[in-house]
Amino acid sequence: MNDGKTQYLPIVPKSADAIVDKSVIRVGVATITASPCVQCLDVCIDRHLDIKKQVSQTISACSFYLRNINQISRFLPRPTKERVVNAIITSRLDYSNALLYGTSAINIARLQRIQNMAARFIMRSPRSDSATPLLRELHWLPIVCRVDFKLLVFTYKAMHYDAPVYLCELVCPYQPTRTLRSANNSMLQVKRTRTKSGDCSFAIAAASLWNNLPTVIKTCDNLTSYKRLLKTHFFRIAY
Structure with a gap:
């Protein structure tokens, strides 16, 4: 070493x-x-697992690049702005965002402010304007929905064995002890935990989110259709 x-x-x-x-x-x-914290695959993990340090680093990087992009904004048409923001800002907000499941509302709100700033930058709107109509027009999911979306994509891949083995082993189909109507609804088994950290683990979070999805989404036969229906589902919930 x-x-x-x-x-x-x-x-x-x-x-x-x-x-x-x-x-x-x-x-x-x-x-x-x-x-107090360590870096693993460019993710800062702290001893309390509250992801606060990782959120702060993400916000700092996104704010830095937004300020730099804003200096040349008058030379960029809107389609170019969208591509630049998606490549530099949105990619950072989405990187390893599945770790944000169960984090504090403060952390989610801090990241949401960055996404709102990016939306106002693209749409050239003042800070006093509400960001919700802008996000809807850009067809962007808010931060909390993006976290659930990422987890559910991992869940779908794990159920169809298109994920690492260690994730596939954590997804257990629900098998009732007697014949029930829910047996054909593609449910997952939700194990009991006694801690908040246990509820945020992939095995519990994936099953809980999956069981709340409509059956038509859970029974998709390909990943592309599943992602399209899943985003539409979250878009209706968010807006």
Whole structure:
């Protein structure tokens, strides 16, 4: 291991921060202290799993690029603005956004403000205008719906074995002990948990979201049709 780049992250409640800050791990002659957060695949994971640091980094990057793009906005027609924003801003908002499931309303609101800023930039609207009509005209789903959309796409792929094995193993079809009408509704088994973190795990979140979908969406025979119907479903809910 590279001693200078090796980190370890203890997952603990906030009440245990003082104890964790003093803990170390010894590997050979190297001493590794606990880190408040670590980077994994460009995602910042903190010891409380509240994704607050990752949200802050995403907002900082999006704000930086929005300011730079705004300096040349008068030279860009609207279709070009949409492509630039989707490539630079929306892609960052969507990257690993499935981890935002179950996060605080504050984190969602902070990311939503960035999306609203991007919509106003494209439509050349003042900050005082409501962003909801702009998002609807651009056909953009709000942040909370984009998180659910991503999770449900993963769920569909896992059910049809078009995902990594470790995800497919977490999706369990619901099998009632006796004959019920719900047996033909493509339901998933929702396991019981006792913690909020357990409710945010993929196995629980995927099953809960999937079971709330209309049957016509769950029974799609190809991914393209499924995504189209799923976006229409969330678009009607959001607007």
